[in-house]
Amino acid sequence: MSQQDHTLDPSLASWVASANDASTDFPIQNLPYGRIRRKGSGEPWRIGVAIGDQVLDLRLALDAMPWSDTLRPAARELASGDLNAFMARPMADRVAMRAALSHALRAGSGHQRALAGCMVLQSDIEHDVPCRIGDYTDFYTGIHHATTVGKLFRPDSPLMPNYKWVPIGYHGRASSIGVSGQQFRRPKGQTKAADAAEPSFGPSKRLDYELELAVFVGRPNELGEPVDMARAEDHVFGLALFNDWSARDIQAWEYQPLGPFLAKNFASTVSPWIVTMEALAPFRRPFERPAGDPQPLPYLDSPANRSTGAIDVTLEVLLHTQAMRDAGLPPHRLSQSSFLDAYWTVAQLIAHHTVNGCNLQAGDLLGTGTLSGPTAAGAGSLLELTQGGKVPITLPNGQTRTFLEDGDTIILRGWCERAGARRIGFGECAGTVLAPR
Amino acid sequence: MSQQDHTLDPSLASWVASANDASTDFPIQNLPYGRIRRKGSGEPWRIGVAIGDQVLDLRLALDAMPWSDTLRPAARELASGDLNAFMARPMADRVAMRAALSHALRAGSGHQRALAGCMVLQSDIEHDVPCRIGDYTDFYTGIHHATTVGKLFRPDSPLMPNYKWVPIGYHGRASSIGVSGQQFRRPKGQTKAADAAEPSFGPSKRLDYELELAVFVGRPNELGEPVDMARAEDHVFGLALFNDWSARDIQAWEYQPLGPFLAKNFASTVSPWIVTMEALAPFRRPFERPAGDPQPLPYLDSPANRSTGAIDVTLEVLLHTQAMRDAGLPPHRLSQSSFLDAYWTVAQLIAHHTVNGCNLQAGDLLGTGTLSGPTAAGAGSLLELTQGGKVPITLPNGQTRTFLEDGDTIILRGWCERAGARRIGFGECAGTVLAPR
Structure with missing residues (x-):
């Protein structure tokens, strides 16, 4: 996959400036998933994606981004905090979601303005275990x-x-x-x-x-x-x-x-x-x-x-x-x-x-x-x-x-x-x- | 509990005739819980209680029986097939549910006519594991x-x-x-x-x-x-x-x-x-x-x-x-x-x-x-x-x-x-x- 996977291109930069810092764990090439909410908010858990020192809140992004018909069901799972449902999907769905997130977060993306309101500082969130661990x-x-x-x-x-x-x-x-x-x-x-x-x-x-x-x-x-x-x-x-x-x-x-x-x-x-x-x-x-x-x-x-x-x-x-x-x-x-x-x-x-x-x-x-x-x-x-x-x-x-x-x-x-x-x-x-x- | 618990009285009989057979595993003194549905029905799973050669279907019994305000939430859990929620309740709730079921199923109960339509033959049901087993x-x-x-x-x-x-x-x-x-x-x-x-x-x-x-x-x-x-x-x-x-x-x-x-x-x-x-x-x-x-x-x-x-x-x-x-x-x-x-x-x-x-x-x-x-x-x-x-x-x-x-x-x-x-x-x-x- 690595030859054709543009999400791994080391020259990719994000409009989230901290993601372009050489020392960050979370450049745009990473895009890891976690279960998050704003600290002390008591809000429902939702899935977030770490980028630089921030997190893209996928509950907020569900309505802010124009998801394709193919990706919307997966986006809904992430918005609802149900990482297990997303994890169970075929690899093609996961790869498609990664590509969509990479496009939306890269420098020059048309989604920057819409997504700016979906970002939370990592220092402002709390975590649960990322998914329901059965065994x-x-x-x-x-x-x-x-x-x-x-x-x-x-x-x-x-x-x-x-x-x-x-x-x-x-x-x-x-x-x-x-x-x-x-x-x-x-x-x-x-x-x-x-x-x-x-x-x-x-x-x-x-x-x-x-x-x-x-x-x-x-x-x-x-x-x-x-x-x-x-x-x-x-x-x-x-x-x-x-x-x-x-x-x-x-x-x-x-x-x-x-x-x-x-x-x-x-x-x-x-x-x-x-x-x-x-x-x-x-x-x-x-x-x-x-x-x-x-x-x-x-x-x-x-x-x-x-x-x-x-x-x-x-x-x-x-x-x-x-x-x-x-x-x-x-x-x-x-x-x-x-x-x-x-x-x-x-x-x-x-x-x-x-x-x-x-x-x-x-x-x-x-x-x-x-x-x-x-x-x-x-x-x-x-x-x-x-x-x-x-x-x-x-x-x-x-x-x-x-x-x-x-x-x-x-x-x-x-x-x-x-x-x-x-x-x-x-x-x-x-x-x-x-x-x- | 046994001295005062009338549900254990060996002389108790049920209006479900087969429950009074000396060889049954499921007399009215037992009342075990299982997760059931009619064989091949594809219906949602619900909790049932075995009695003689039959099962009281608690999804059907939810509306057929006049549950007290105290018991209705527990009855709803059983009706929805969620034994775990019921299991998590304080012992007093479980004891109260057992008393209610025992009263409803005993010979001479005023609920017999209402519950008759909630009974399924054990030979007509299929089972799932009785609850969600976490660990x-x-x-x-x-x-x-x-x-x-x-x-x-x-x-x-x-x-x-x-x-x-x-x-x-x-x-x-x-x-x-x-x-x-x-x-x-x-x-x-x-x-x-x-x-x-x-x-x-x-x-x-x-x-x-x-x-x-x-x-x-x-x-x-x-x-x-x-x-x-x-x-x-x-x-x-x-x-x-x-x-x-x-x-x-x-x-x-x-x-x-x-x-x-x-x-x-x-x-x-x-x-x-x-x-x-x-x-x-x-x-x-x-x-x-x-x-x-x-x-x-x-x-x-x-x-x-x-x-x-x-x-x-x-x-x-x-x-x-x-x-x-x-x-x-x-x-x-x-x-x-x-x-x-x-x-x-x-x-x-x-x-x-x-x-x-x-x-x-x-x-x-x-x-x-x-x-x-x-x-x-x-x-x-x-x-x-x-x-x-x-x-x-x-x-x-x-x-x-x-x-x-x-x-x-x-x-x-x-x-x-x-x-x-x-x-x-x-x-x-x-x-x-x-x-x-």
Whole structure:
């Protein structure tokens, strides 16, 4: 698509001046969707599109713009705040909407005057999760994360024998997913010290974050109808940032034999903007297995996946403690990594998830799992950064951390850059730990 | 409640004659809710209440009955097919609706003539899942199941050290839950033979059922607000039968370290009628830990849980193979067990699930886990009945089974009986395995 898709032309500029700033996450080449309303207005939620430091409010734009008969039904869904209905549409509809928005927002557009009244400053809006999330699945595609964590428990064989064959995944809790800005109380639960005879109950002492991307499902598949690799990305709407908060001490005691449960389901945080697969097209990269690793089974393989299955997204984690905020200090970067280091692609996650006939629905969220890089500087969790809580990290203001403390805010950021393309970003995914009840 | 609740009086009779038959699952003391419409009508779904061999259609009853101002909003929700809205109501509203339905349906009711036109034969209706299931959690409360299955893998320590402390649970897939009558294709996936160097791909060869009860959440709790034991059952709407189909060979290869995934999420089947907690009141029983077992931690304990936490539900599994159907033979009973053998109560599942602040929503489904009895005759899965597939069972027509074959139908049944109370039943939960694609 990228050759003929004028919405990706790096020379395109917008009549929204801030969108032309080289440092913005939201140039006209991005056009991500979120669910918004004016702060404190109590208005119905509607879908907005981020552009520069502003948002195009599609509820207002429904009447302000002369939509074609083809696009009007989709525009109505967006105006009503129902992103799921739009996500479920065939890719052609999504591409047409993107083209219409790109035309309307570009410099010299005849729609500028009509749309000027439909713009809201991002600082004046509040967000809900971008869509209704029916089911949430978390994968485990970060091989460096899996290896580092595995080493803590099994130094000789950190990776399970299935890791390089099966895109390991499990179901998570959809109800407790919140949008960036989420604040949650430190969870309580059962934990058991290695030398204790019995478990005890209390607030988690090993609270952690996990740096992930969220893959949002678009077009659904019917129960019993697997989606093959060739069509897998037709079912993907876009990506966002995702923090899979984890209570390591609760997890260690509860997770055998059926997996994590209360260690994860107290809160998960997603960023407000879904960056579409169309916007990510310039950042596709070849996907190759390291030498010596098994090739994917045929149901997880395709020529397109090998040539362009990977996506070059740079990711980083920042910590902002209460003391740092009180002293007026900026957040401190804990790590930087890349989605290129994932062991499985987005298409492989879809093909694997549905190969048994499982039905995915519009708005379902697939977490990638913790996206750590190959070195300690790319560790996507404190569990990795502190070697299981044994080696504290020291922050610029002299504070130390093994795990998160009350008042800590974790901020995830992500962006795509390459020569010949306009940089696009994901915005922020922030969440804050509150004291336990 | 049982002393003063006239809806439970065993001498109550209904003007629906079949409801007075001693063998019916649906006497006037039961009054379970389901989502129904006339078969093939394409009408909107509405909520119905099973009574004898008939159903009271609450869409029709909305105008036929003189609802009080207090009950009319709830009646409207039921008429519109939105069981979730009704489930979310305070217990007092549910109790009032039950009293109104009981009065309207009892022999001598002044409403008989008005309601006669609102009755549909059960054989003339079709079902959807009874409510919108937001999140589905599966627990593991069947200690005999956990022990028998554990022995297959770890003969010396079948139960994990956490089992008697933690109500083990994990998240499952909501989108693939279907209602009784569900037919699904045998799932395909990766499996690996113990002596194979690499996994292979194909249809599951070890397809199994799991006999469970579904606990449906009623009143929701807010994120961050745990529900304590004293209030836990205020958040439970009722119970149904549940079959957690499982592909054992896929599970064995995929489940480490994060739990079951594709082995379970291709299909799960729930019975159409939710039997309310009010109807189950006569069948409450003391809940005691076996001598020598640890007492539950305080957050999982309460006087009421000790005195009446258990529920006496008899459960059975029947198999109907294609050959049996072709020969006109009836289904064959594979096992019988009781919910009394569960290691954790419904209240404990709610208190545990929310203790970290996790929010439950109306319509959420909590599976109990496989409810096996202490002997082989009570085994709630083929994995247990056939000792991991090593000892085939022989059916009355000479067929044998280690695991399920294409065309096999599994039927779950459940009922409650005791002296001095009217027997109530759960109806059937049937599902059929189709050949793979």
